[in-house]
Amino acid sequence: MEPLTKNTPLESFINHKNETGMQCGNYSIDLPELKEGEQYRFHFDATACVGCHCCEVACNEQNGNPDDIKWRRVGEMEAGQFPDTLQLFNSMSCNHCIDPECLKGCPTNAYIKLENGIVFHDDPNCIGCQYCTWNCPYEVPTFNADRGIVTKCHMCVDKLEAGQTPACVQACPSNAINIEVVNVDKWLNEDMAKEGVAPHLPDIEITKPTTRYTLPELPEGAEFKPADEHILKPAHPEWPLVFMTVLTQTSVGAFLALFLGQLLYSLGFNLPKPNATMAFMALLPAAIGLPLSALHLGRPAKAMWAMRNYKTSWLSREAIALGAFAGIAGLVWLLYLLDFNGFFKLLVEAIGVGIGIYGIYAQSMIYRIKARPAWNRESTTKRFFGSGYVGFLLISLALLASSGANGAVVLLSVTLLAGALQHLIINDEVNFYKYLSKENPLYYQLNRTKTLLDERFKKVKTARVHSLRLFGVALPLLAIVFAASGQSGLALFVVTIATIGAFASEIMGRFLFYSTVVPLGLAGNFFAGNQR
């Protein structure tokens, strides 16, 4: 036998088969050719895993990732009483789902479901919007700030194609991770419900994951406690998005008010004629807000790529619709400046309203995702539209400033109505968490959101609720009283305060919206949490 010192060619490793027939340890892998309707998938054997973290380290070493970017993580759970305690580990990277939410939501089409079933992230096409990191119920995609893009597990596809073993599979000393071939239809129809599930994992129906689990016998009714239960950190506040959403919603609200004013005026109601200042007020928030949103991207210069996937991504639809809305709002302002009147302006405004409403709807649908239970509620859409009352306040302000109390009562009444509606919506939301039921299948995540709201952000939450009452309801009412009694100066003063206050209130509310969401995902580690 020739000493390995003299040469250690790859050939010798590829030919190396240990007697066990195990995939682990081997640098080469034999996989059958994929037939029609088949794909590759991971098998994870929880009865073999001892939670040694080899797979995590091997993955990072293979892919040159920094310590905090982990494509593979090992979750830890525990159930039962001593000595019948059951510790359960779950080593997970990507589940290479059949119905991947990351892919559907990606606005730039940066995700590709390869023919072999691997969900591949095409790095150059990514703009770092991180929408996939929200959409994946397993929190698989990770944002690499150093690169300004999201990256994720690709099952070492380049290695697989060359007959080489993926790093995690190779490194596992327990042979707990394997690559298998799965028939997609059979999996969906027969096996997934039994073998695709593991404790503390999201509903398989969300993305139809392909990972097969071998689990130890789980005691009936065993409650698995994730090792990171005690770690509850707020989600990223997403400041650019806080401002962008509130500002665009304000804009659409204001534009609606402008349109209604124009409509009623055109219909011959005895109301003041809308003017260029009002049109500018309707444009301004969106004009500030939309570019702001690019700041949350890893690659802001590539923001326009976000419009590419209008077929399946609400993010693309929002970008297109709100982009168009801002354009129309600009055109309308121009028409007012040129004092262009007539049906065409009304038509343009009507189209603007339609597109704006659709834009806000699309915007809200971005958050109606199963991976984030606190967002995936009707109230999200309602709240997003509800914030439009700030726009009404803005137009009221412009009206009071330009025309005095004349006709302002009508607009202020509508404004009050809008503010009261938002108050109702938020009140409902407060009550939802107050009476949160343990029977709710998403209780774990929703209750953590509740804890964040009631403990960590108690002051902000209190301020939000009270400020809405004050600035959204009480002050508009007071303004009506002043306007109706001809005190236009006082009315203007009150509306100015209300507008600023209401805007601040909505910003607080939106901050809470982003910060207190608790995503679905893998159980974490005692110290490191779920490492997302």
Next chain:
Amino acid sequence: MKFIKKIKNFLDKDIKEDEYALVDDPIFGKVSKAKAPDKWVRTTCGYCGVGCGMYVGVKDGKGVYSKGDPKHPVNQGTLCPKGLSEHKMVTAPSRAKGALIRKDGVLKQAKWDEAFSTVAKKFKEISAKHGSKAISVISTGQLLTEEFYTLGKFVQLGLRTNNYDGNTTLCMASAVMGYKQTFGSDGPVGCYEDFEKADVIMLIGANIADNHPILKLHLMKNKKNKKIIVVDPRKCKTAQMADTFLPIKPRSDLALINGLCYIILEQGWEDEKFINERTSGFKEFKKHILANYKPQDVAEITGIDVKTLYSVARDYAMAESAMSAWTMGVNQSALGTDTVSAINNLALITGNLGKEGGSPMSITGQCNAMGTREFGFTSSIPGYRDYKNDAHREEFANIVGVDVDLVPTERGYAYPQIIDAIDRGEIKALWVVATNPLVSYPDQNRLRSALKKLDILVVQDAFLSDTAQIADVVFGAATWSEKEGCYTNSERRCNWAKQAVEPYEDTMSDFNIIKEFSKHFEGVHDMLYKNIQTPRDAFEEMGRVSKGRLCDYSGMSYELMEELGGIQWPCNEQYPKGKKRLYTEEMPCPTSDGKAKLLPLDWKPLSENVCESFPLILNTGRTVEQFHTRTKTGTIGILNALAPEAWIEMNELDAQKLQVKSGDRISISGNRGRVDNVVVKVANTVREGNIFVPFHFNEQLINAITLPEFDEKSFEPNYKQCAVQLHSQKVPNGIVLKQAEIMGEIAYQREEKDVENLATEETTIKS
């Protein structure tokens, strides 16, 4: 310009495709392009005693990759998370950069020559004034065997002090003494292949999942309908693998093993033929066991019910082959040596010695604890020779060419005795090599006050460890991958570890440090190292020294080790490729009659049991992400983030009493000290009344509390049991001891159902 560049990079970031790309490596296939190695060097891992074969990828003279060798019989391509990231610790900023001397209270970089002459001068002064034995040395299990051999010669024959011991006394000494008691010599008898071939595998106090994950590979390869029995007071990760988990009360293992022997002897399940032919002392042994370890009593001591004891005894005795493997749960005990021998007893009466899948097997904690046992010159003369045997002394003196009078006639102080002697003022100088007592030694408060009494503390280490930081002189050493030699693993496998990169900054290999240092003592270098220029020369001398001994290296060479993936000694003309198992049928034990000894051994209760002030038993141990005192793994981000600090693992019932939950901070106190601000981990992996704390951490220094009680034969500390109290914010006075439990223990009664169970067991067996 810079600002514009910054803006540009913010708006249109470089996604660094090239840096994150993969590239084809001719040896290992696709690797990360940013660190694609120029060459791969085949070597051996320098962490634990499993002894994995690996390749280090080197790029521009720096280690960039660690990969498991698929052809190595130990790990077959796998590595644990520490091994996989081993190259990273080599350039950690906490490395010592060479020689350091304390000047005006601060350690300052110095020339090697100055450091050596400073220490040599001091050592000579002390030697002249107080005698050479006022100098003491505490070494390690981390050096290469050639370095141990070189160091041992220098200390014993050059410095002429036998007050020399290793940190191996803190981990493997009980196994050493237990093997000596039973088989007449140190030397692990089994091999990893036994995990693969055994029908029954009993893991006693061995949390391999956390400590030796690669051994799981051998368990996974076992395709038999095997039975895994795990004996542990904690439902640790390893216990999750068990078919039968025996949650024994803390340190009742010796009673458990004796109890199993009782049942086997009572039922006549023993291997009579084996006992007659291969063992001595059976009669007294049987008498002792039958008189003292009745199942009911053992059930009481261990907390394992009689029925389970019978079923485990039967499983073990009836198995074609049964293996027992243990580590620190057994060794780190005041009864460690005898517990090891008791495990040997059980193996012997069931005929599980020297056969496939049948052996008692100690699993070593350090990469080369074995090397220091074979050639370290601490508790024995190199080549497993006895100080008290004049022929052995003569033989050794002749081979190495020194006057026999230089070879000590007895072992000097063991590690704890050295600390005591420092405290008494008898020892004035301490030279610590590659170990970190300031984290690892029990009863820290006493240790630290003792060390203050030294005239000089020299620390030789690759890292500026806690102990190095209080040293007067630091010899900054090269570490794994920067030097050459061999390591012996738990199964007696000698592996070649090659140099892959140059030593860090101004560091030197321990081999060179010792040789250079010895030149500062007149005539010593010429006497000891005349023919030893390189580690290979030392290796060849080791071959001559061990020829004909049990740990025979005479048939080995570095090249053969590489070819075979390590060699299990003895390796000589009779066994040219080494030997998997000791004491096979044709191989007698190194006892006077060639037989293994069955020994009557006694369990004793804890010396420091729970009391009103300290109602909890503290257990200490490891976690997979960290190694020893974290000098290495603490520098590796991905590992350290998973376990950055110690925690107190407690049962939810105790947590309720203390009104704490996971994540809260708590204090722990004992007879010797107190540690504050330790994070609580509520986990039912420990029983009510027991807590677990990992020992790796210097900030939450649990060894400030552990018990300085030592095994009388091995001097190993009883780390794993001492009485403590916890103090939470809401319950500052801690847990109140339940008196009822103690009453119950005295008034134990055999229940009718136990008798019935016994009867059924017997009929089942007979039928």
